[in-house]
Amino acid sequence: MSxxxxxxxxxxxxxHETIDGETVVLNLDNGNYYSLIGIGADIWGYIEKxxxxxxxxxxxxxxxxxxxxxxxxxxxxxxxxxxxxxLTAPDGDHSPDGINSFDAQDDNDDKRQKASFSPPELNKYxxxxxxxxxxxxxxxxxxxxxxxxxxxxxxPTRDPDSPxxxx
Amino acid sequence: MKLDNKTxxxxxxxxxxxxxxxxDGEDAIxxxxxxxxxxxxxxxxxxxxxxxxxxLYTNLKRHGIEHPFxxxxxxxxxxAWYKNxxxxxxxxxxxxxxxxxxxxxxxxxxxxxxxxxxxxxxxRPMADVDVLVHPHQVMLTxxxxxxxxxxxxxxxxxxxxxxxxxxxxxxxxxxxxxxxWHPFWDACRKNNDSEFWSGAIPVSFTGVPTLxxxxxxxxxxxxxxxxxxxxxxxxxxxxxxxxxIHSSNEGIDWTRLxxxxxxxxxxxxxxxxxxxxxxTFKVPVPQSVMDQLNEIPVTRAELIEYQERTANxxxxxxxxxxxxxxxxxxxxxxxxxxxxxxxxxxxxPYLRWRLNKKSYYHLSSFIITKSIDRVRxxxxxxxxxxxxxxxx
Numbered sequence: 001m002s003x004x005x006x007x008x009x010x011x012x013x014x015x016h017e018t019i020d021g022e023t024v025v026l027n028l029d030n031g032n033y034y035s036l037i038g039i040g041a042d043i044w045g046y047i048e049k050x051x052x053x054x055x056x057x058x059x060x061x062x063x064x065x066x067x068x069x070x071x072x073x074x075x076x077x078x079x080x081x082x083x084x085x086x087l088t089a090p091d092g093d094h095s096p097d098g099i100n101s102f103d104a105q106d107d108n109d110d111k112r113q114k115a116s117f118s119p120p121e122l123n124k125y126x127x128x129x130x131x132x133x134x135x136x137x138x139x140x141x142x143x144x145x146x147x148x149x150x151x152x153x154x155x156p157t158r159d160p161d162s163p164x165x166x167x
Numbered sequence: 168m169k170l171d172n173k174t175x176x177x178x179x180x181x182x183x184x185x186x187x188x189x190x191d192g193e194d195a196i197x198x199x200x201x202x203x204x205x206x207x208x209x210x211x212x213x214x215x216x217x218x219x220x221x222x223l224y225t226n227l228k229r230h231g232i233e234h235p236f237x238x239x240x241x242x243x244x245x246x247a248w249y250k251n252x253x254x255x256x257x258x259x260x261x262x263x264x265x266x267x268x269x270x271x272x273x274x275x276x277x278x279x280x281x282x283x284x285x286x287x288x289x290x291r292p293m294a295d296v297d298v299l300v301h302p303h304q305v306m307l308t309x310x311x312x313x314x315x316x317x318x319x320x321x322x323x324x325x326x327x328x329x330x331x332x333x334x335x336x337x338x339x340x341x342x343x344x345x346x347x348w349h350p351f352w353d354a355c356r357k358n359n360d361s362e363f364w365s366g367a368i369p370v371s372f373t374g375v376p377t378l379x380x381x382x383x384x385x386x387x388x389x390x391x392x393x394x395x396x397x398x399x400x401x402x403x404x405x406x407x408x409x410x411x412i413h414s415s416n417e418g419i420d421w422t423r424l425x426x427x428x429x430x431x432x433x434x435x436x437x438x439x440x441x442x443x444x445x446x447t448f449k450v451p452v453p454q455s456v457m458d459q460l461n462e463i464p465v466t467r468a469e470l471i472e473y474q475e476r477t478a479n480x481x482x483x484x485x486x487x488x489x490x491x492x493x494x495x496x497x498x499x500x501x502x503x504x505x506x507x508x509x510x511x512x513x514x515x516p517y518l519r520w521r522l523n524k525k526s527y528y529h530l531s532s533f534i535i536t537k538s539i540d541r542v543r544x545x546x547x548x549x550x551x552x553x554x555x556x557x558x559x
Binding site for chain 1: 209211212228238240241242243244248249250253288289374
């Protein structure tokens with residue numbers, strides 16, 4: 001993708017929702033589930049608003065402390081990963097209108113303190129058949145909840161009478 | 168679990184959970200605090216309560232509640248969102264298939280409520296999608312489903328089409344689908360659904376155009392399907408009715424609601440349900456509607472049927488007469504046969520279908536055997552010494 005390239009979310013095959021700062025993404029074709037937090041969720045939001053790659057980088061330079069080269073490398077890796085997973089697709093070069101509407105939303109944020117940059121991550125969950133059988137109260141990680149397994153407890157034996165088996 | 172006297176409705180804990188999930192401000196916050204102090208959050212919730220957890224999560228979040236249990240609730244919400252998104256996507260292919268073949272559809276229950284009222288894929292867990300088609304298109308629809316790899320739970324007979332309202336389909340991947348040809352099991356009369364169809368609203372089901380019931384018909388549908396005995400109180404209808412009434416764009420046409428209930432002999436259920444919603448959850452039901460419902464005469468047979476349908480089976484009278492009265496009311500409601508001659512002629516075939524008997528010979532044998540058994544049991548109970556034979 002060119003530096004001025006734009007991406008679009010691969011709708012309607014890809015659906016997403018932001019819950020409490022975390023963006024969850026689902027590829028309906030294959031059932032894979034993804035979680036984006038922090039910078040990854042921010043970038044997803046920028047793509048949704050029609051930002052091009054340059055727009056995204058400019059925004060990140062403005063909001064995060066870090067070496068430009070490293071930031072560009074990590075973000076490009078992340079964007080490639082989104083495309084590889086068919087979550088996004090190229091959408092041509094960005095138009096000036098796109099930049100303006102995207103930039104205009106945060107004109108008042110210029111003076112905010114910069115946070116330190118950490119590479120965006122795409123957390124992928126592909127073993128959904130198993131994860132859907134998890135009891136989301138007793139078998140999940142205490143700090144993050146379903147679909148993160150509580151590794152200390154391991155994968156338990158299924159109880160056919162459990163309410164989690166019948167929806 | 169401690170049950171309220173009315174096992175038909177919610178338990179004390181479930182009422183608090185419903186309030187915490189549905190209501191605003193202090194009502195929601197107090198209910199959450201009380202519920203959270205009463206139940207074991209690390210325990211195993213009943214099915215009805217568990218299904219409300221995604222809704223609880225969104226309402227607590229809206230009220231800024233912070234609690235360690237919110238992490239689990241958020242996970243349950245994510246899971247419900249994931250499952251529903253996939254269910255809608257899969258079922259949209261089926262609906263597209265129907266549409267391409269010229270089959271008109273109305274989505275019912277959870278699908279309609281999710282699209283029109285909850286407007287969120289994560290808050291109402293669903294196992295399947297319920298779709299209504301015109302009775303004359305049922306066999307075409309069944310054929311389409313078979314060709315797409317779906318199987319009915321049992322073969323659909325002509326009697327099923329006449330007396331029943333729906334059947335269940337499944338496919339090799341475990342997906343489920345409910346095909347309806349009448350919206351109400353309780354009112355399968357011919358040409359009875361024309362108002363339900365003409366009042367339906369166009370909606371988009373994951374990009375596929377279909378219809379959904381208007382708010383008034385949906386409310387009656389929700390209540391009628393919710394008000395029945397279940398070992399665990401089926402509380403989801405309460406949340407559905409609450410959200411439906413509060414989110415309805417066009418408002419509830421109370422006159423239509425009452426008239427539909429009266430026409431379909433569903434007054435006792437509607438009256439009880441609305442009274443419960445009004446008094447327990449402050450749902451804005453006009454007093455004039457309650458007055459109207461109270462004034463509508465209800466036959467003894469209707470009342471018996473209501474009691475039979477809503478009572479705990481262990482407490483039911485179970486006498487032959489009460490069972491026959493229940494089936495007779497069902498029959499009259501389903502067929503619209505209120506004339507004595509029509510009833511005398513039509514009731515035996517219904518009874519044979521209802522009791523799943525192959526012939527009238529089998530039906531008569533069954534009734535005679537049951538009657539003898541009951542007389543014998545009564546005689547035995549009267550003759551034995553007090554307490555003898557009771558299990559220790």
